[in-house]
Amino acid sequence: MKRIHIEIALGTLFIIASSVILILMASEEPARLARYETQQLASQIEFGAAVYEVNCTSCHGSHAQGVPGKAPCLRCPDLFEGRIAEVGWQGSLEDYIVSVVTTGRQISTRPGLYQGEGQGPPVMPTWSDKFGGPLRDDQIRAVAAFIMNYEEWAANPEAVPTPLFVVDSNDPIALGRVAMVQYGCTGCHTIQGLSEAVTGPVMNGIATRAGTIAGYASAEDYIRASILNPNEYLVEGFNEGVMPQNFGEIIPAADLDNIVAYLLTLTDN
Amino acid sequence: MISSLRQRLSQIPRGAELRKRIFEMIDERVRIVTAGLSIKELRAVLRGDPPTEKPNPRYKVITTSFVAHLRPRYYPQGATWFTHTFRLGWFTTFFFVVELITGLVLMIYYIPFPDQAYGSILEIESNVFLGELFRDLHRLGAEAMVLFTWLHLFRTYFTGSYKGQRTFTWLTGVALLAITAWLSFTGYLLTWDQLGYWAITVGTSMTDSGPVVGPALNIIMRGAPDIGTGGLLRFYLNHVVLFPLIAILIISIHYYKVSREHGISMPAVIEEGEVSEDKKKEANRRIDLIPDLLTHEIFLVAVGILALLVIVYFDLFNSPLETPANPQVTPLDTKAPWYFWWLQGLLKIEPAKILENLLNPIVTRFGMAPLQLGLLLDSKFIMGLVVPPVVVGILFAIPYIDRTPARLARKRPFAIAWGILWIFIILALSYMGLPEFGIETPAATRVIQDLAPEEGLGILRETPYEELLPGIYTVGETSPEDLCAKDFAYTDHATGKQVIGCPHLVEVFEQYSSGLLAAEAEGKLPELHAILLIEDYGPDLRRVEMEVSWLDAESDEVKTYVKHYFLHRDRAREH
Numbered sequence A: 001m002k003r004i005h006i007e008i009a010l011g012t013l014f015i016i017a018s019s020v021i022l023i024l025m026a027s028e029e030p031a032r033l034a035r036y037e038t039q040q041l042a043s044q045i046e047f048g049a050a051v052y053e054v055n056c057t058s059c060h061g062s063h064a065q066g067v068p069g070k071a072p073c074l075r076c077p078d079l080f081e082g083r084i085a086e087v088g089w090q091g092s093l094e095d096y097i098v099s100v101v102t103t104g105r106q107i108s109t110r111p112g113l114y115q116g117e118g119q120g121p122p123v124m125p126t127w128s129d130k131f132g133g134p135l136r137d138d139q140i141r142a143v144a145a146f147i148m149n150y151e152e153w154a155a156n157p158e159a160v161p162t163p164l165f166v167v168d169s170n171d172p173i174a175l176g177r178v179a180m181v182q183y184g185c186t187g188c189h190t191i192q193g194l195s196e197a198v199t200g201p202v203m204n205g206i207a208t209r210a211g212t213i214a215g216y217a218s219a220e221d222y223i224r225a226s227i228l229n230p231n232e233y234l235v236e237g238f239n240e241g242v243m244p245q246n247f248g249e250i251i252p253a254a255d256l257d258n259i260v261a262y263l264l265t266l267t268d269n
Numbered sequence B: 001m002i003s004s005l006r007q008r009l010s011q012i013p014r015g016a017e018l019r020k021r022i023f024e025m026i027d028e029r030v031r032i033v034t035a036g037l038s039i040k041e042l043r044a045v046l047r048g049d050p051p052t053e054k055p056n057p058r059y060k061v062i063t064t065s066f067v068a069h070l071r072p073r074y075y076p077q078g079a080t081w082f083t084h085t086f087r088l089g090w091f092t093t094f095f096f097v098v099e100l101i102t103g104l105v106l107m108i109y110y111i112p113f114p115d116q117a118y119g120s121i122l123e124i125e126s127n128v129f130l131g132e133l134f135r136d137l138h139r140l141g142a143e144a145m146v147l148f149t150w151l152h153l154f155r156t157y158f159t160g161s162y163k164g165q166r167t168f169t170w171l172t173g174v175a176l177l178a179i180t181a182w183l184s185f186t187g188y189l190l191t192w193d194q195l196g197y198w199a200i201t202v203g204t205s206m207t208d209s210g211p212v213v214g215p216a217l218n219i220i221m222r223g224a225p226d227i228g229t230g231g232l233l234r235f236y237l238n239h240v241v242l243f244p245l246i247a248i249l250i251i252s253i254h255y256y257k258v259s260r261e262h263g264i265s266m267p268a269v270i271e272e273g274e275v276s277e278d279k280k281k282e283a284n285r286r287i288d289l290i291p292d293l294l295t296h297e298i299f300l301v302a303v304g305i306l307a308l309l310v311i312v313y314f315d316l317f318n319s320p321l322e323t324p325a326n327p328q329v330t331p332l333d334t335k336a337p338w339y340f341w342w343l344q345g346l347l348k349i350e351p352a353k354i355l356e357n358l359l360n361p362i363v364t365r366f367g368m369a370p371l372q373l374g375l376l377l378d379s380k381f382i383m384g385l386v387v388p389p390v391v392v393g394i395l396f397a398i399p400y401i402d403r404t405p406a407r408l409a410r411k412r413p414f415a416i417a418w419g420i421l422w423i424f425i426i427l428a429l430s431y432m433g434l435p436e437f438g439i440e441t442p443a444a445t446r447v448i449q450d451l452a453p454e455e456g457l458g459i460l461r462e463t464p465y466e467e468l469l470p471g472i473y474t475v476g477e478t479s480p481e482d483l484c485a486k487d488f489a490y491t492d493h494a495t496g497k498q499v500i501g502c503p504h505l506v507e508v509f510e511q512y513s514s515g516l517l518a519a520e521a522e523g524k525l526p527e528l529h530a531i532l533l534i535e536d537y538g539p540d541l542r543r544v545e546m547e548v549s550w551l552d553a554e555s556d557e558v559k560t561y562v563k564h565y566f567l568h569r570d571r572a573r574e575h
């Protein structure tokens, strides 16, 4: 056989092999496209979570659980079930989120409940870089995808795992720490290693400080009063009425005990 | 009227005469289409028979057809030796054609605006039938083209094929090297992800240090102080219009010189070596384009296509796509594509430092103050703007520097040694160009970056969601065996595989621990305290936090480095 014949034979074989590969690829393509789309949504949610963590936790809470008095929960049934009807939004919930985040909110639609940082308008700043905010369109889309991902939890609040991994349910101090996050305290108070916020006083050292305040029988007494009745004694440099007044109604007694127990361990500055 | 029509019809030949007339008509058409081959001749070509007419009609194709005009009529047998050219130039051309075809397909979907570019790439990957294939082929073809251009350059250098009348071919070749580099550079930006955006930002910033026109040049390239809409559009047009056209033009000139003017050079052994007359005669035997060379080329096309498809199909190559470009956040290891690592390595050299280290021991011995050359010799300027043009200048000048006619390797030992030296220099510079080389990253940052690099996957992101068990794990305290329960087992939702224990999580934690503990032992992280924390952050979404604190020796303060990752159940874990 001459070389040219070998080349023709091999070449034909190779072209057949290439065609087979192409056919295989084409037959797997619909599944690949679907898989890619799921994976793409997953990485968009991850990306959105990172955007959320950097920009939104100070008002909406470390785990989107909301901060009483400041900003609403973004993973709760309220948002997913009745919210767009309540505000008369025509489009989808995802579009509502994109639009609210893009423009921000000058004035609260629920002034009794959410006042942002409490310094007047806007209660939520504009986020889009088109209007002077820090976020690009793709970031806003991603953060919306991240919030939409909470739909499953909103539909089934019982299934939501405790926000922090603490598992020992017999330890009041550990449970108190979890409750601090759950009820949004960490949205206003700095606790080293747990949260950073400037709206309320730093909690580290509260256990020592509380014992020195005149008019209260004990440190525990003062802390309990500060939570249930914040205006009774005002910490210097902070205003009346910023810390929500209704924690007594929101927080069950057992959780309140845990919170107090936890705060009593914060002795060092 | 009717009668004249009848008359005409009666003139139409019938039977054998008709067949002959039809055949002649078709034959004439075939001759026009093939620019000279009759049907009979075509058949002879396909059967491998000798030409049927004289003069050889197969040569007529080449002299009369515009496109085929670029092709040679024949090459001497010696020039077609595989070991002479390795078909490197040929494959470079092949990959260029692959780029043109796949690029045209990608162009249909791509949108060259910053807020849509990345999305359009996602669209190609997730919504265009075989879109990923075309992206992979385009990317793979580009890298192959760059590689083969370099290999081809070294081949022509080592075989001494740039000498004498082929000087101009070499010059157009060097121009093609630059064009190829620019095509890949401009293409790199188009995905508009962190990878491309920052590689190009760093790349274009090289001109910044230039005198007078430097900053202006930078702005001309970027379209604004930072790459934005203008910059992207500019790169896009360079990539899809201007430079493909220039490349087609220069490749045509380059190839015309090779194919029609001088032919491919004979192997030096035939020209200068002591070989038998028989062998010389055989080497000078004509191998015609039609059918032999053409068959061979079709064969090579089949090889090339199969190789590309196999590489893509078996996932040996995947086009990267990072998170969208973010001008505010520079990734930790900005990585140029591998074919620019040599340049990145070059930029890490500081000539002022080297000279100071060399000269200062001598200078101080004479009682003078140590030299401070940093102000005089700006590294970025020298290594980024002076050295590369000088290298290109040397490349251009090679045929003029090396004027000896000898082509046989053994007769030009100096030139061969010089070529090998260059290969080593390029490899060494490329090695220095690796992000890890010569850049001191703080220990904690390095360890975490290796676990979950900002570009690419890393073993943390490869960990199946089921293994990311919520909890706090402390380095030095938590034993890897306690990361999951003794009887822990799960079915990986993505692969359907049954897995016993949590091997990935153990690997992550062990690499995290061993990296940090090693740094502690070296004294880089005294009083180390480090945790790995995993918690639920949403449905099918977990947050992984790595927090490392240590006592900083200089300030005597506790420093903390924290990094967060969000991992969704459905994320891609390979690629």
Ligand code: HEM
Binding pocket: B085, B087, B088, B089, B090, B091, B092, B093, B096, B149, B150, B152, B153, B156, B161, B162, B166, B169, B170, B171, B172, B173, B174, B176, B177, B180, B251, B254, B255, B258, B263, B264, B265, B266
């Ligand atoms: C886009 C890039 C290039 C393409 C498409 C290309 C294409 C070709 C082709 C098809 C040949 C015929 C011989 C062979 O297949 O090896 C050739 C020969 C040649 N090329 Fe290139 N080339 C490119 C870049 C270069 C570069 C970078 C150089 C060197 C600086 C170069 C120098 C030469 C020389 C000197 C020859 C003649 C070789 C001989 O006669 O043996 N080319 N080129």
